[in-house]
Amino acid sequence: MIHFMRLRWLYFLLSALVIVPGFISLVMFGLKPSVDFTGGTELQIALGKPALAEEVKNAFGEKLAIDELSFLPNGDVSVRAKPIDNAAKDEALGELRKTFPDAKESKFETLGPTLGKELLVKTLIAMLLSAGGITLYVAYRFSELKYGVCAVLAMFHDTFVLFGVFSLLGHFMGVEVDVLFVTAVLTILSFSVHDTIVVYDRIRELRHAQRGMRYEDLVDLAVTETLSRSMNNSMTIIFMLFVLWLFGGSSMQWFVFALLIGTVTGTYSSTFAAAPLLVVWDEMAKKRRKV
Amino acid sequence: MTSTKPPIKTLIFVMVITALCTFVALPKEVPVRFALGSWKVDYTYMRPIIDLTQWKIPFQRDLELKMGLDIQGGTRVTLDADMSAIPQADRQTAFTSAKEVISRRVDMFGVSESSVKTSFNGSQYRIIAELPGVTDAAKAVELIGTTAQLDFREESTESAKPVPVKKGETPPPQNPFDNFKTTGLTGKELKRSTVQFSQQTGQPVVSLEFNDQGTKMFGEITRRSVGKRVGIFLDEIPVTAPVVNEPIETGTAQISGGFSVEAAKQLSIQLNAGALPVPIKVVQQETIGASLGRDAVEKTAKAGGIGIILVAVFMVLLYGWKGVLADVALAIYAVITLAVYKLVPVTLTLPGIAGLMLSIGMAVDSNILIFERMKEELRMGKPFEVAMKLGFGRAWDSIKDANVATLFTSFILFNPFEFEFLNRSGMVRGFAFTLALGILVGLFTGIVVTRTLLRVFLTNPDEMNDGIVSRLLSKVKKGKNV
Secondary structure (H helix, E strand, O other): OOOHHHHHHHHHHHHHHHHHHHHHHHHHOOOOEOHHHHOEEEEEEEOOOOOOHHHHHHHHHHHOOEEEEEEOOOOOEEEEEOOOOHHHHHHHHHHHHHHOOOOEEEEEEEEOHHHHHHHHHHHHHHHHHHHHHHHHHHHHHOOOHHHHHHHHHHHHHHHHHHHHHHHHHHHHHOOOEOHHHHHHHHHHHHHHHHHHHHHHHHHHHHHHHOOOOOHHHHHHHHHHHHHHHHHHHHHHHHHHHHHHHHHOOHHHHHHHHHHHHHHHHHHHHHHHHHHHHHHHHHHHHHHHHHO | OOOOOOOHHHHHHHHHHHHHHHHHHOOOEEEEEEEEOOEEEEEEEEOOOEEOHHHOOOOEEOOOOEEOHHHHOEEEEEEEEOOOOOOHHHHHHHHHHHHHHHHHHHHHHOOOOOEEEEEEEOOEEEEEEEEEOOOOHHHHHHHHOOOOOEEEEEEOOOOOOOOOOOOOOOOOOOOOOOOEEEEEEEHHHEEEEEEEEOOOOOOEEEEEEEOHHHHHHHHHHHHHOEOOEEEEEEOOEEEEOOEEOOOOOOOEEEEOOOOOHHHHHHHHHHHHHHHOOOOEEEEEEEEEOHHHHHHHHHHHHHHHHHHHHHHHHHHHHHHOHHHHHHHHHHHHHHHHHHHHHHHOOOEEOHHHHHHHHHHHHHHHHHHHHHHHHHHHHHHOOOOHHHHHHHHHHHHHHHHHHHHHHHHHHHHHHHOOOOOOOOOOOOHHHHHHHHHHHHHHHHHHHHHHHHHHHHHHHOOOHHHHOOOHHHHHHHHHHHHHHO
């Protein structure tokens, strides 16, 4: 048995080191919403010849109020603008073709902004609902409230890590959050709870098998015994995601990256957040009983 | 603890299921060509399609894997229906009709896998049309994004002008509706249409109710057209052309003619589309370039393949013979999942693939949990047989709880009860659905397939040995302790 829980404050510190900067970034810069949420027009064009961003901007002239212009890995240029309709788009493309005769549209998207908000709010409600449901379910299955609460706390831990990292990425590297990011968050929430329950299950079992053992030791034993499965399992997922990240399509790249971060933090939090939280909860409950 | 007989019956059951699912999961055509000495085989396997409609069961599947808009490319148009001018009582009828009109127009595209959905929350009525493979968004919007036009036309007295035909040529087929001319009476003058039942015959009839202006105009038209037909056109396409029996001056007309209830309803919906025209506005149009999607899909599929092979190798390296069994179980899992996708059918989208990947991860996890547990029980000195059984049972407890929690989340995300405050469409739902499906299949393969494989093919302690990597790792650990 390894005495993991002795160092529990170190784990919390480590978590804080990741979460606090992310949280500050989240408050200061927020997330960089993609066209999915802001509403607007995204136009991707194959120019047919290499060009500088400035040249493309000038080529559009007055026809398109460009918010942002970037080049994609496949050479296409991606243009963000206020929402425009088809006629306006064709006009803008016509203007562009005066300079770039071979320009070809490869993607045109116009999004009403309310759609994004609607989806976000509803997904948030769904998340809170399922957090509540999981708390109750875990508390019921493990016959103590603290298991439910700590499992969900670990889940929020992972959510904050993910949001924080993407807020930082958004600010410094221009990475945007889109609907796929929302999907990644949902995936990681499920994964986090799944992983935590496996660790808790061992505590539950040892609780019966090793009566009279100190709670901290109990948790230590459970963590020691589940560590190899946690590592093996996460390694398979990380393998998979890493390959997808390296070789997958560019439109999936940040999505896969989000899953990768989530898997790492999800695995970490089951052992180093969800389990020590139980110990802290247990200590505090004992202190209160003494007082 | 005396059941030492390997469960051959269950094994056969697993094999049958796997074989059936493989047939469904295979691509449409598989060429089978090989030579064994002088025995040559050259044969193409054609996957059957399932069609139970001939036995009056409404179940028909072509067993193709359906690709969503984000994978296949295409156009999605979201339309906002403006209900402000429609009286509250008629709104639902008007909305149904508006959807019907859009569906009709979408059908004219002749796109397979197109879908028209409606979403309604409180005050917002929306119609979402998805047209996979259609890349000309402008044309799509032009075609489906306009308000329905209904008008009444009368049969012209003079027969249609004969088209001059040169000798030796067959005359072009004549459209029987060519000789209808517009009357000026449109959907605006029609108040509503309902399905009623004739008091004389008990048959369903479609009744029309006009406003004052319409009553006057319809009276004039019917007076002129007794014995002739009046054509009703929706978006320039004839819907019906009943024969006028007598002048109708009361403002209510009935179309009878041996309708089934379904047909009468359908006609009434189409008429209402004109009677209660809902102004629709395009709020969102998305064109996803097919090339972009195809490129992403190919790359991702390739990467996914490499990833799966790596995971399979990893399992063997870690768990040896057990790892091989786990890989077999995972292959069966994949085949069953693919078959279920084709049978439901599930439309595969990128979030859907995420859900699938997560569920694969959890299925792998089940195997790892079971193996680790068995190893522990053995380490505690339990006899082989007992260790197998206990290990499986104990692992199962945690697998169950973990999967139920995930199922719960996917249930809320899928929102089967259509609660208004939760998502009722789109990507999140696709994710939730494949996740839930993946977990259910995973639970099945975990408890049936993996267990049976272990019981049949893992019968002596030597086979419990770990893979090469684990043995090396444990040697390193032991070395440290010394």
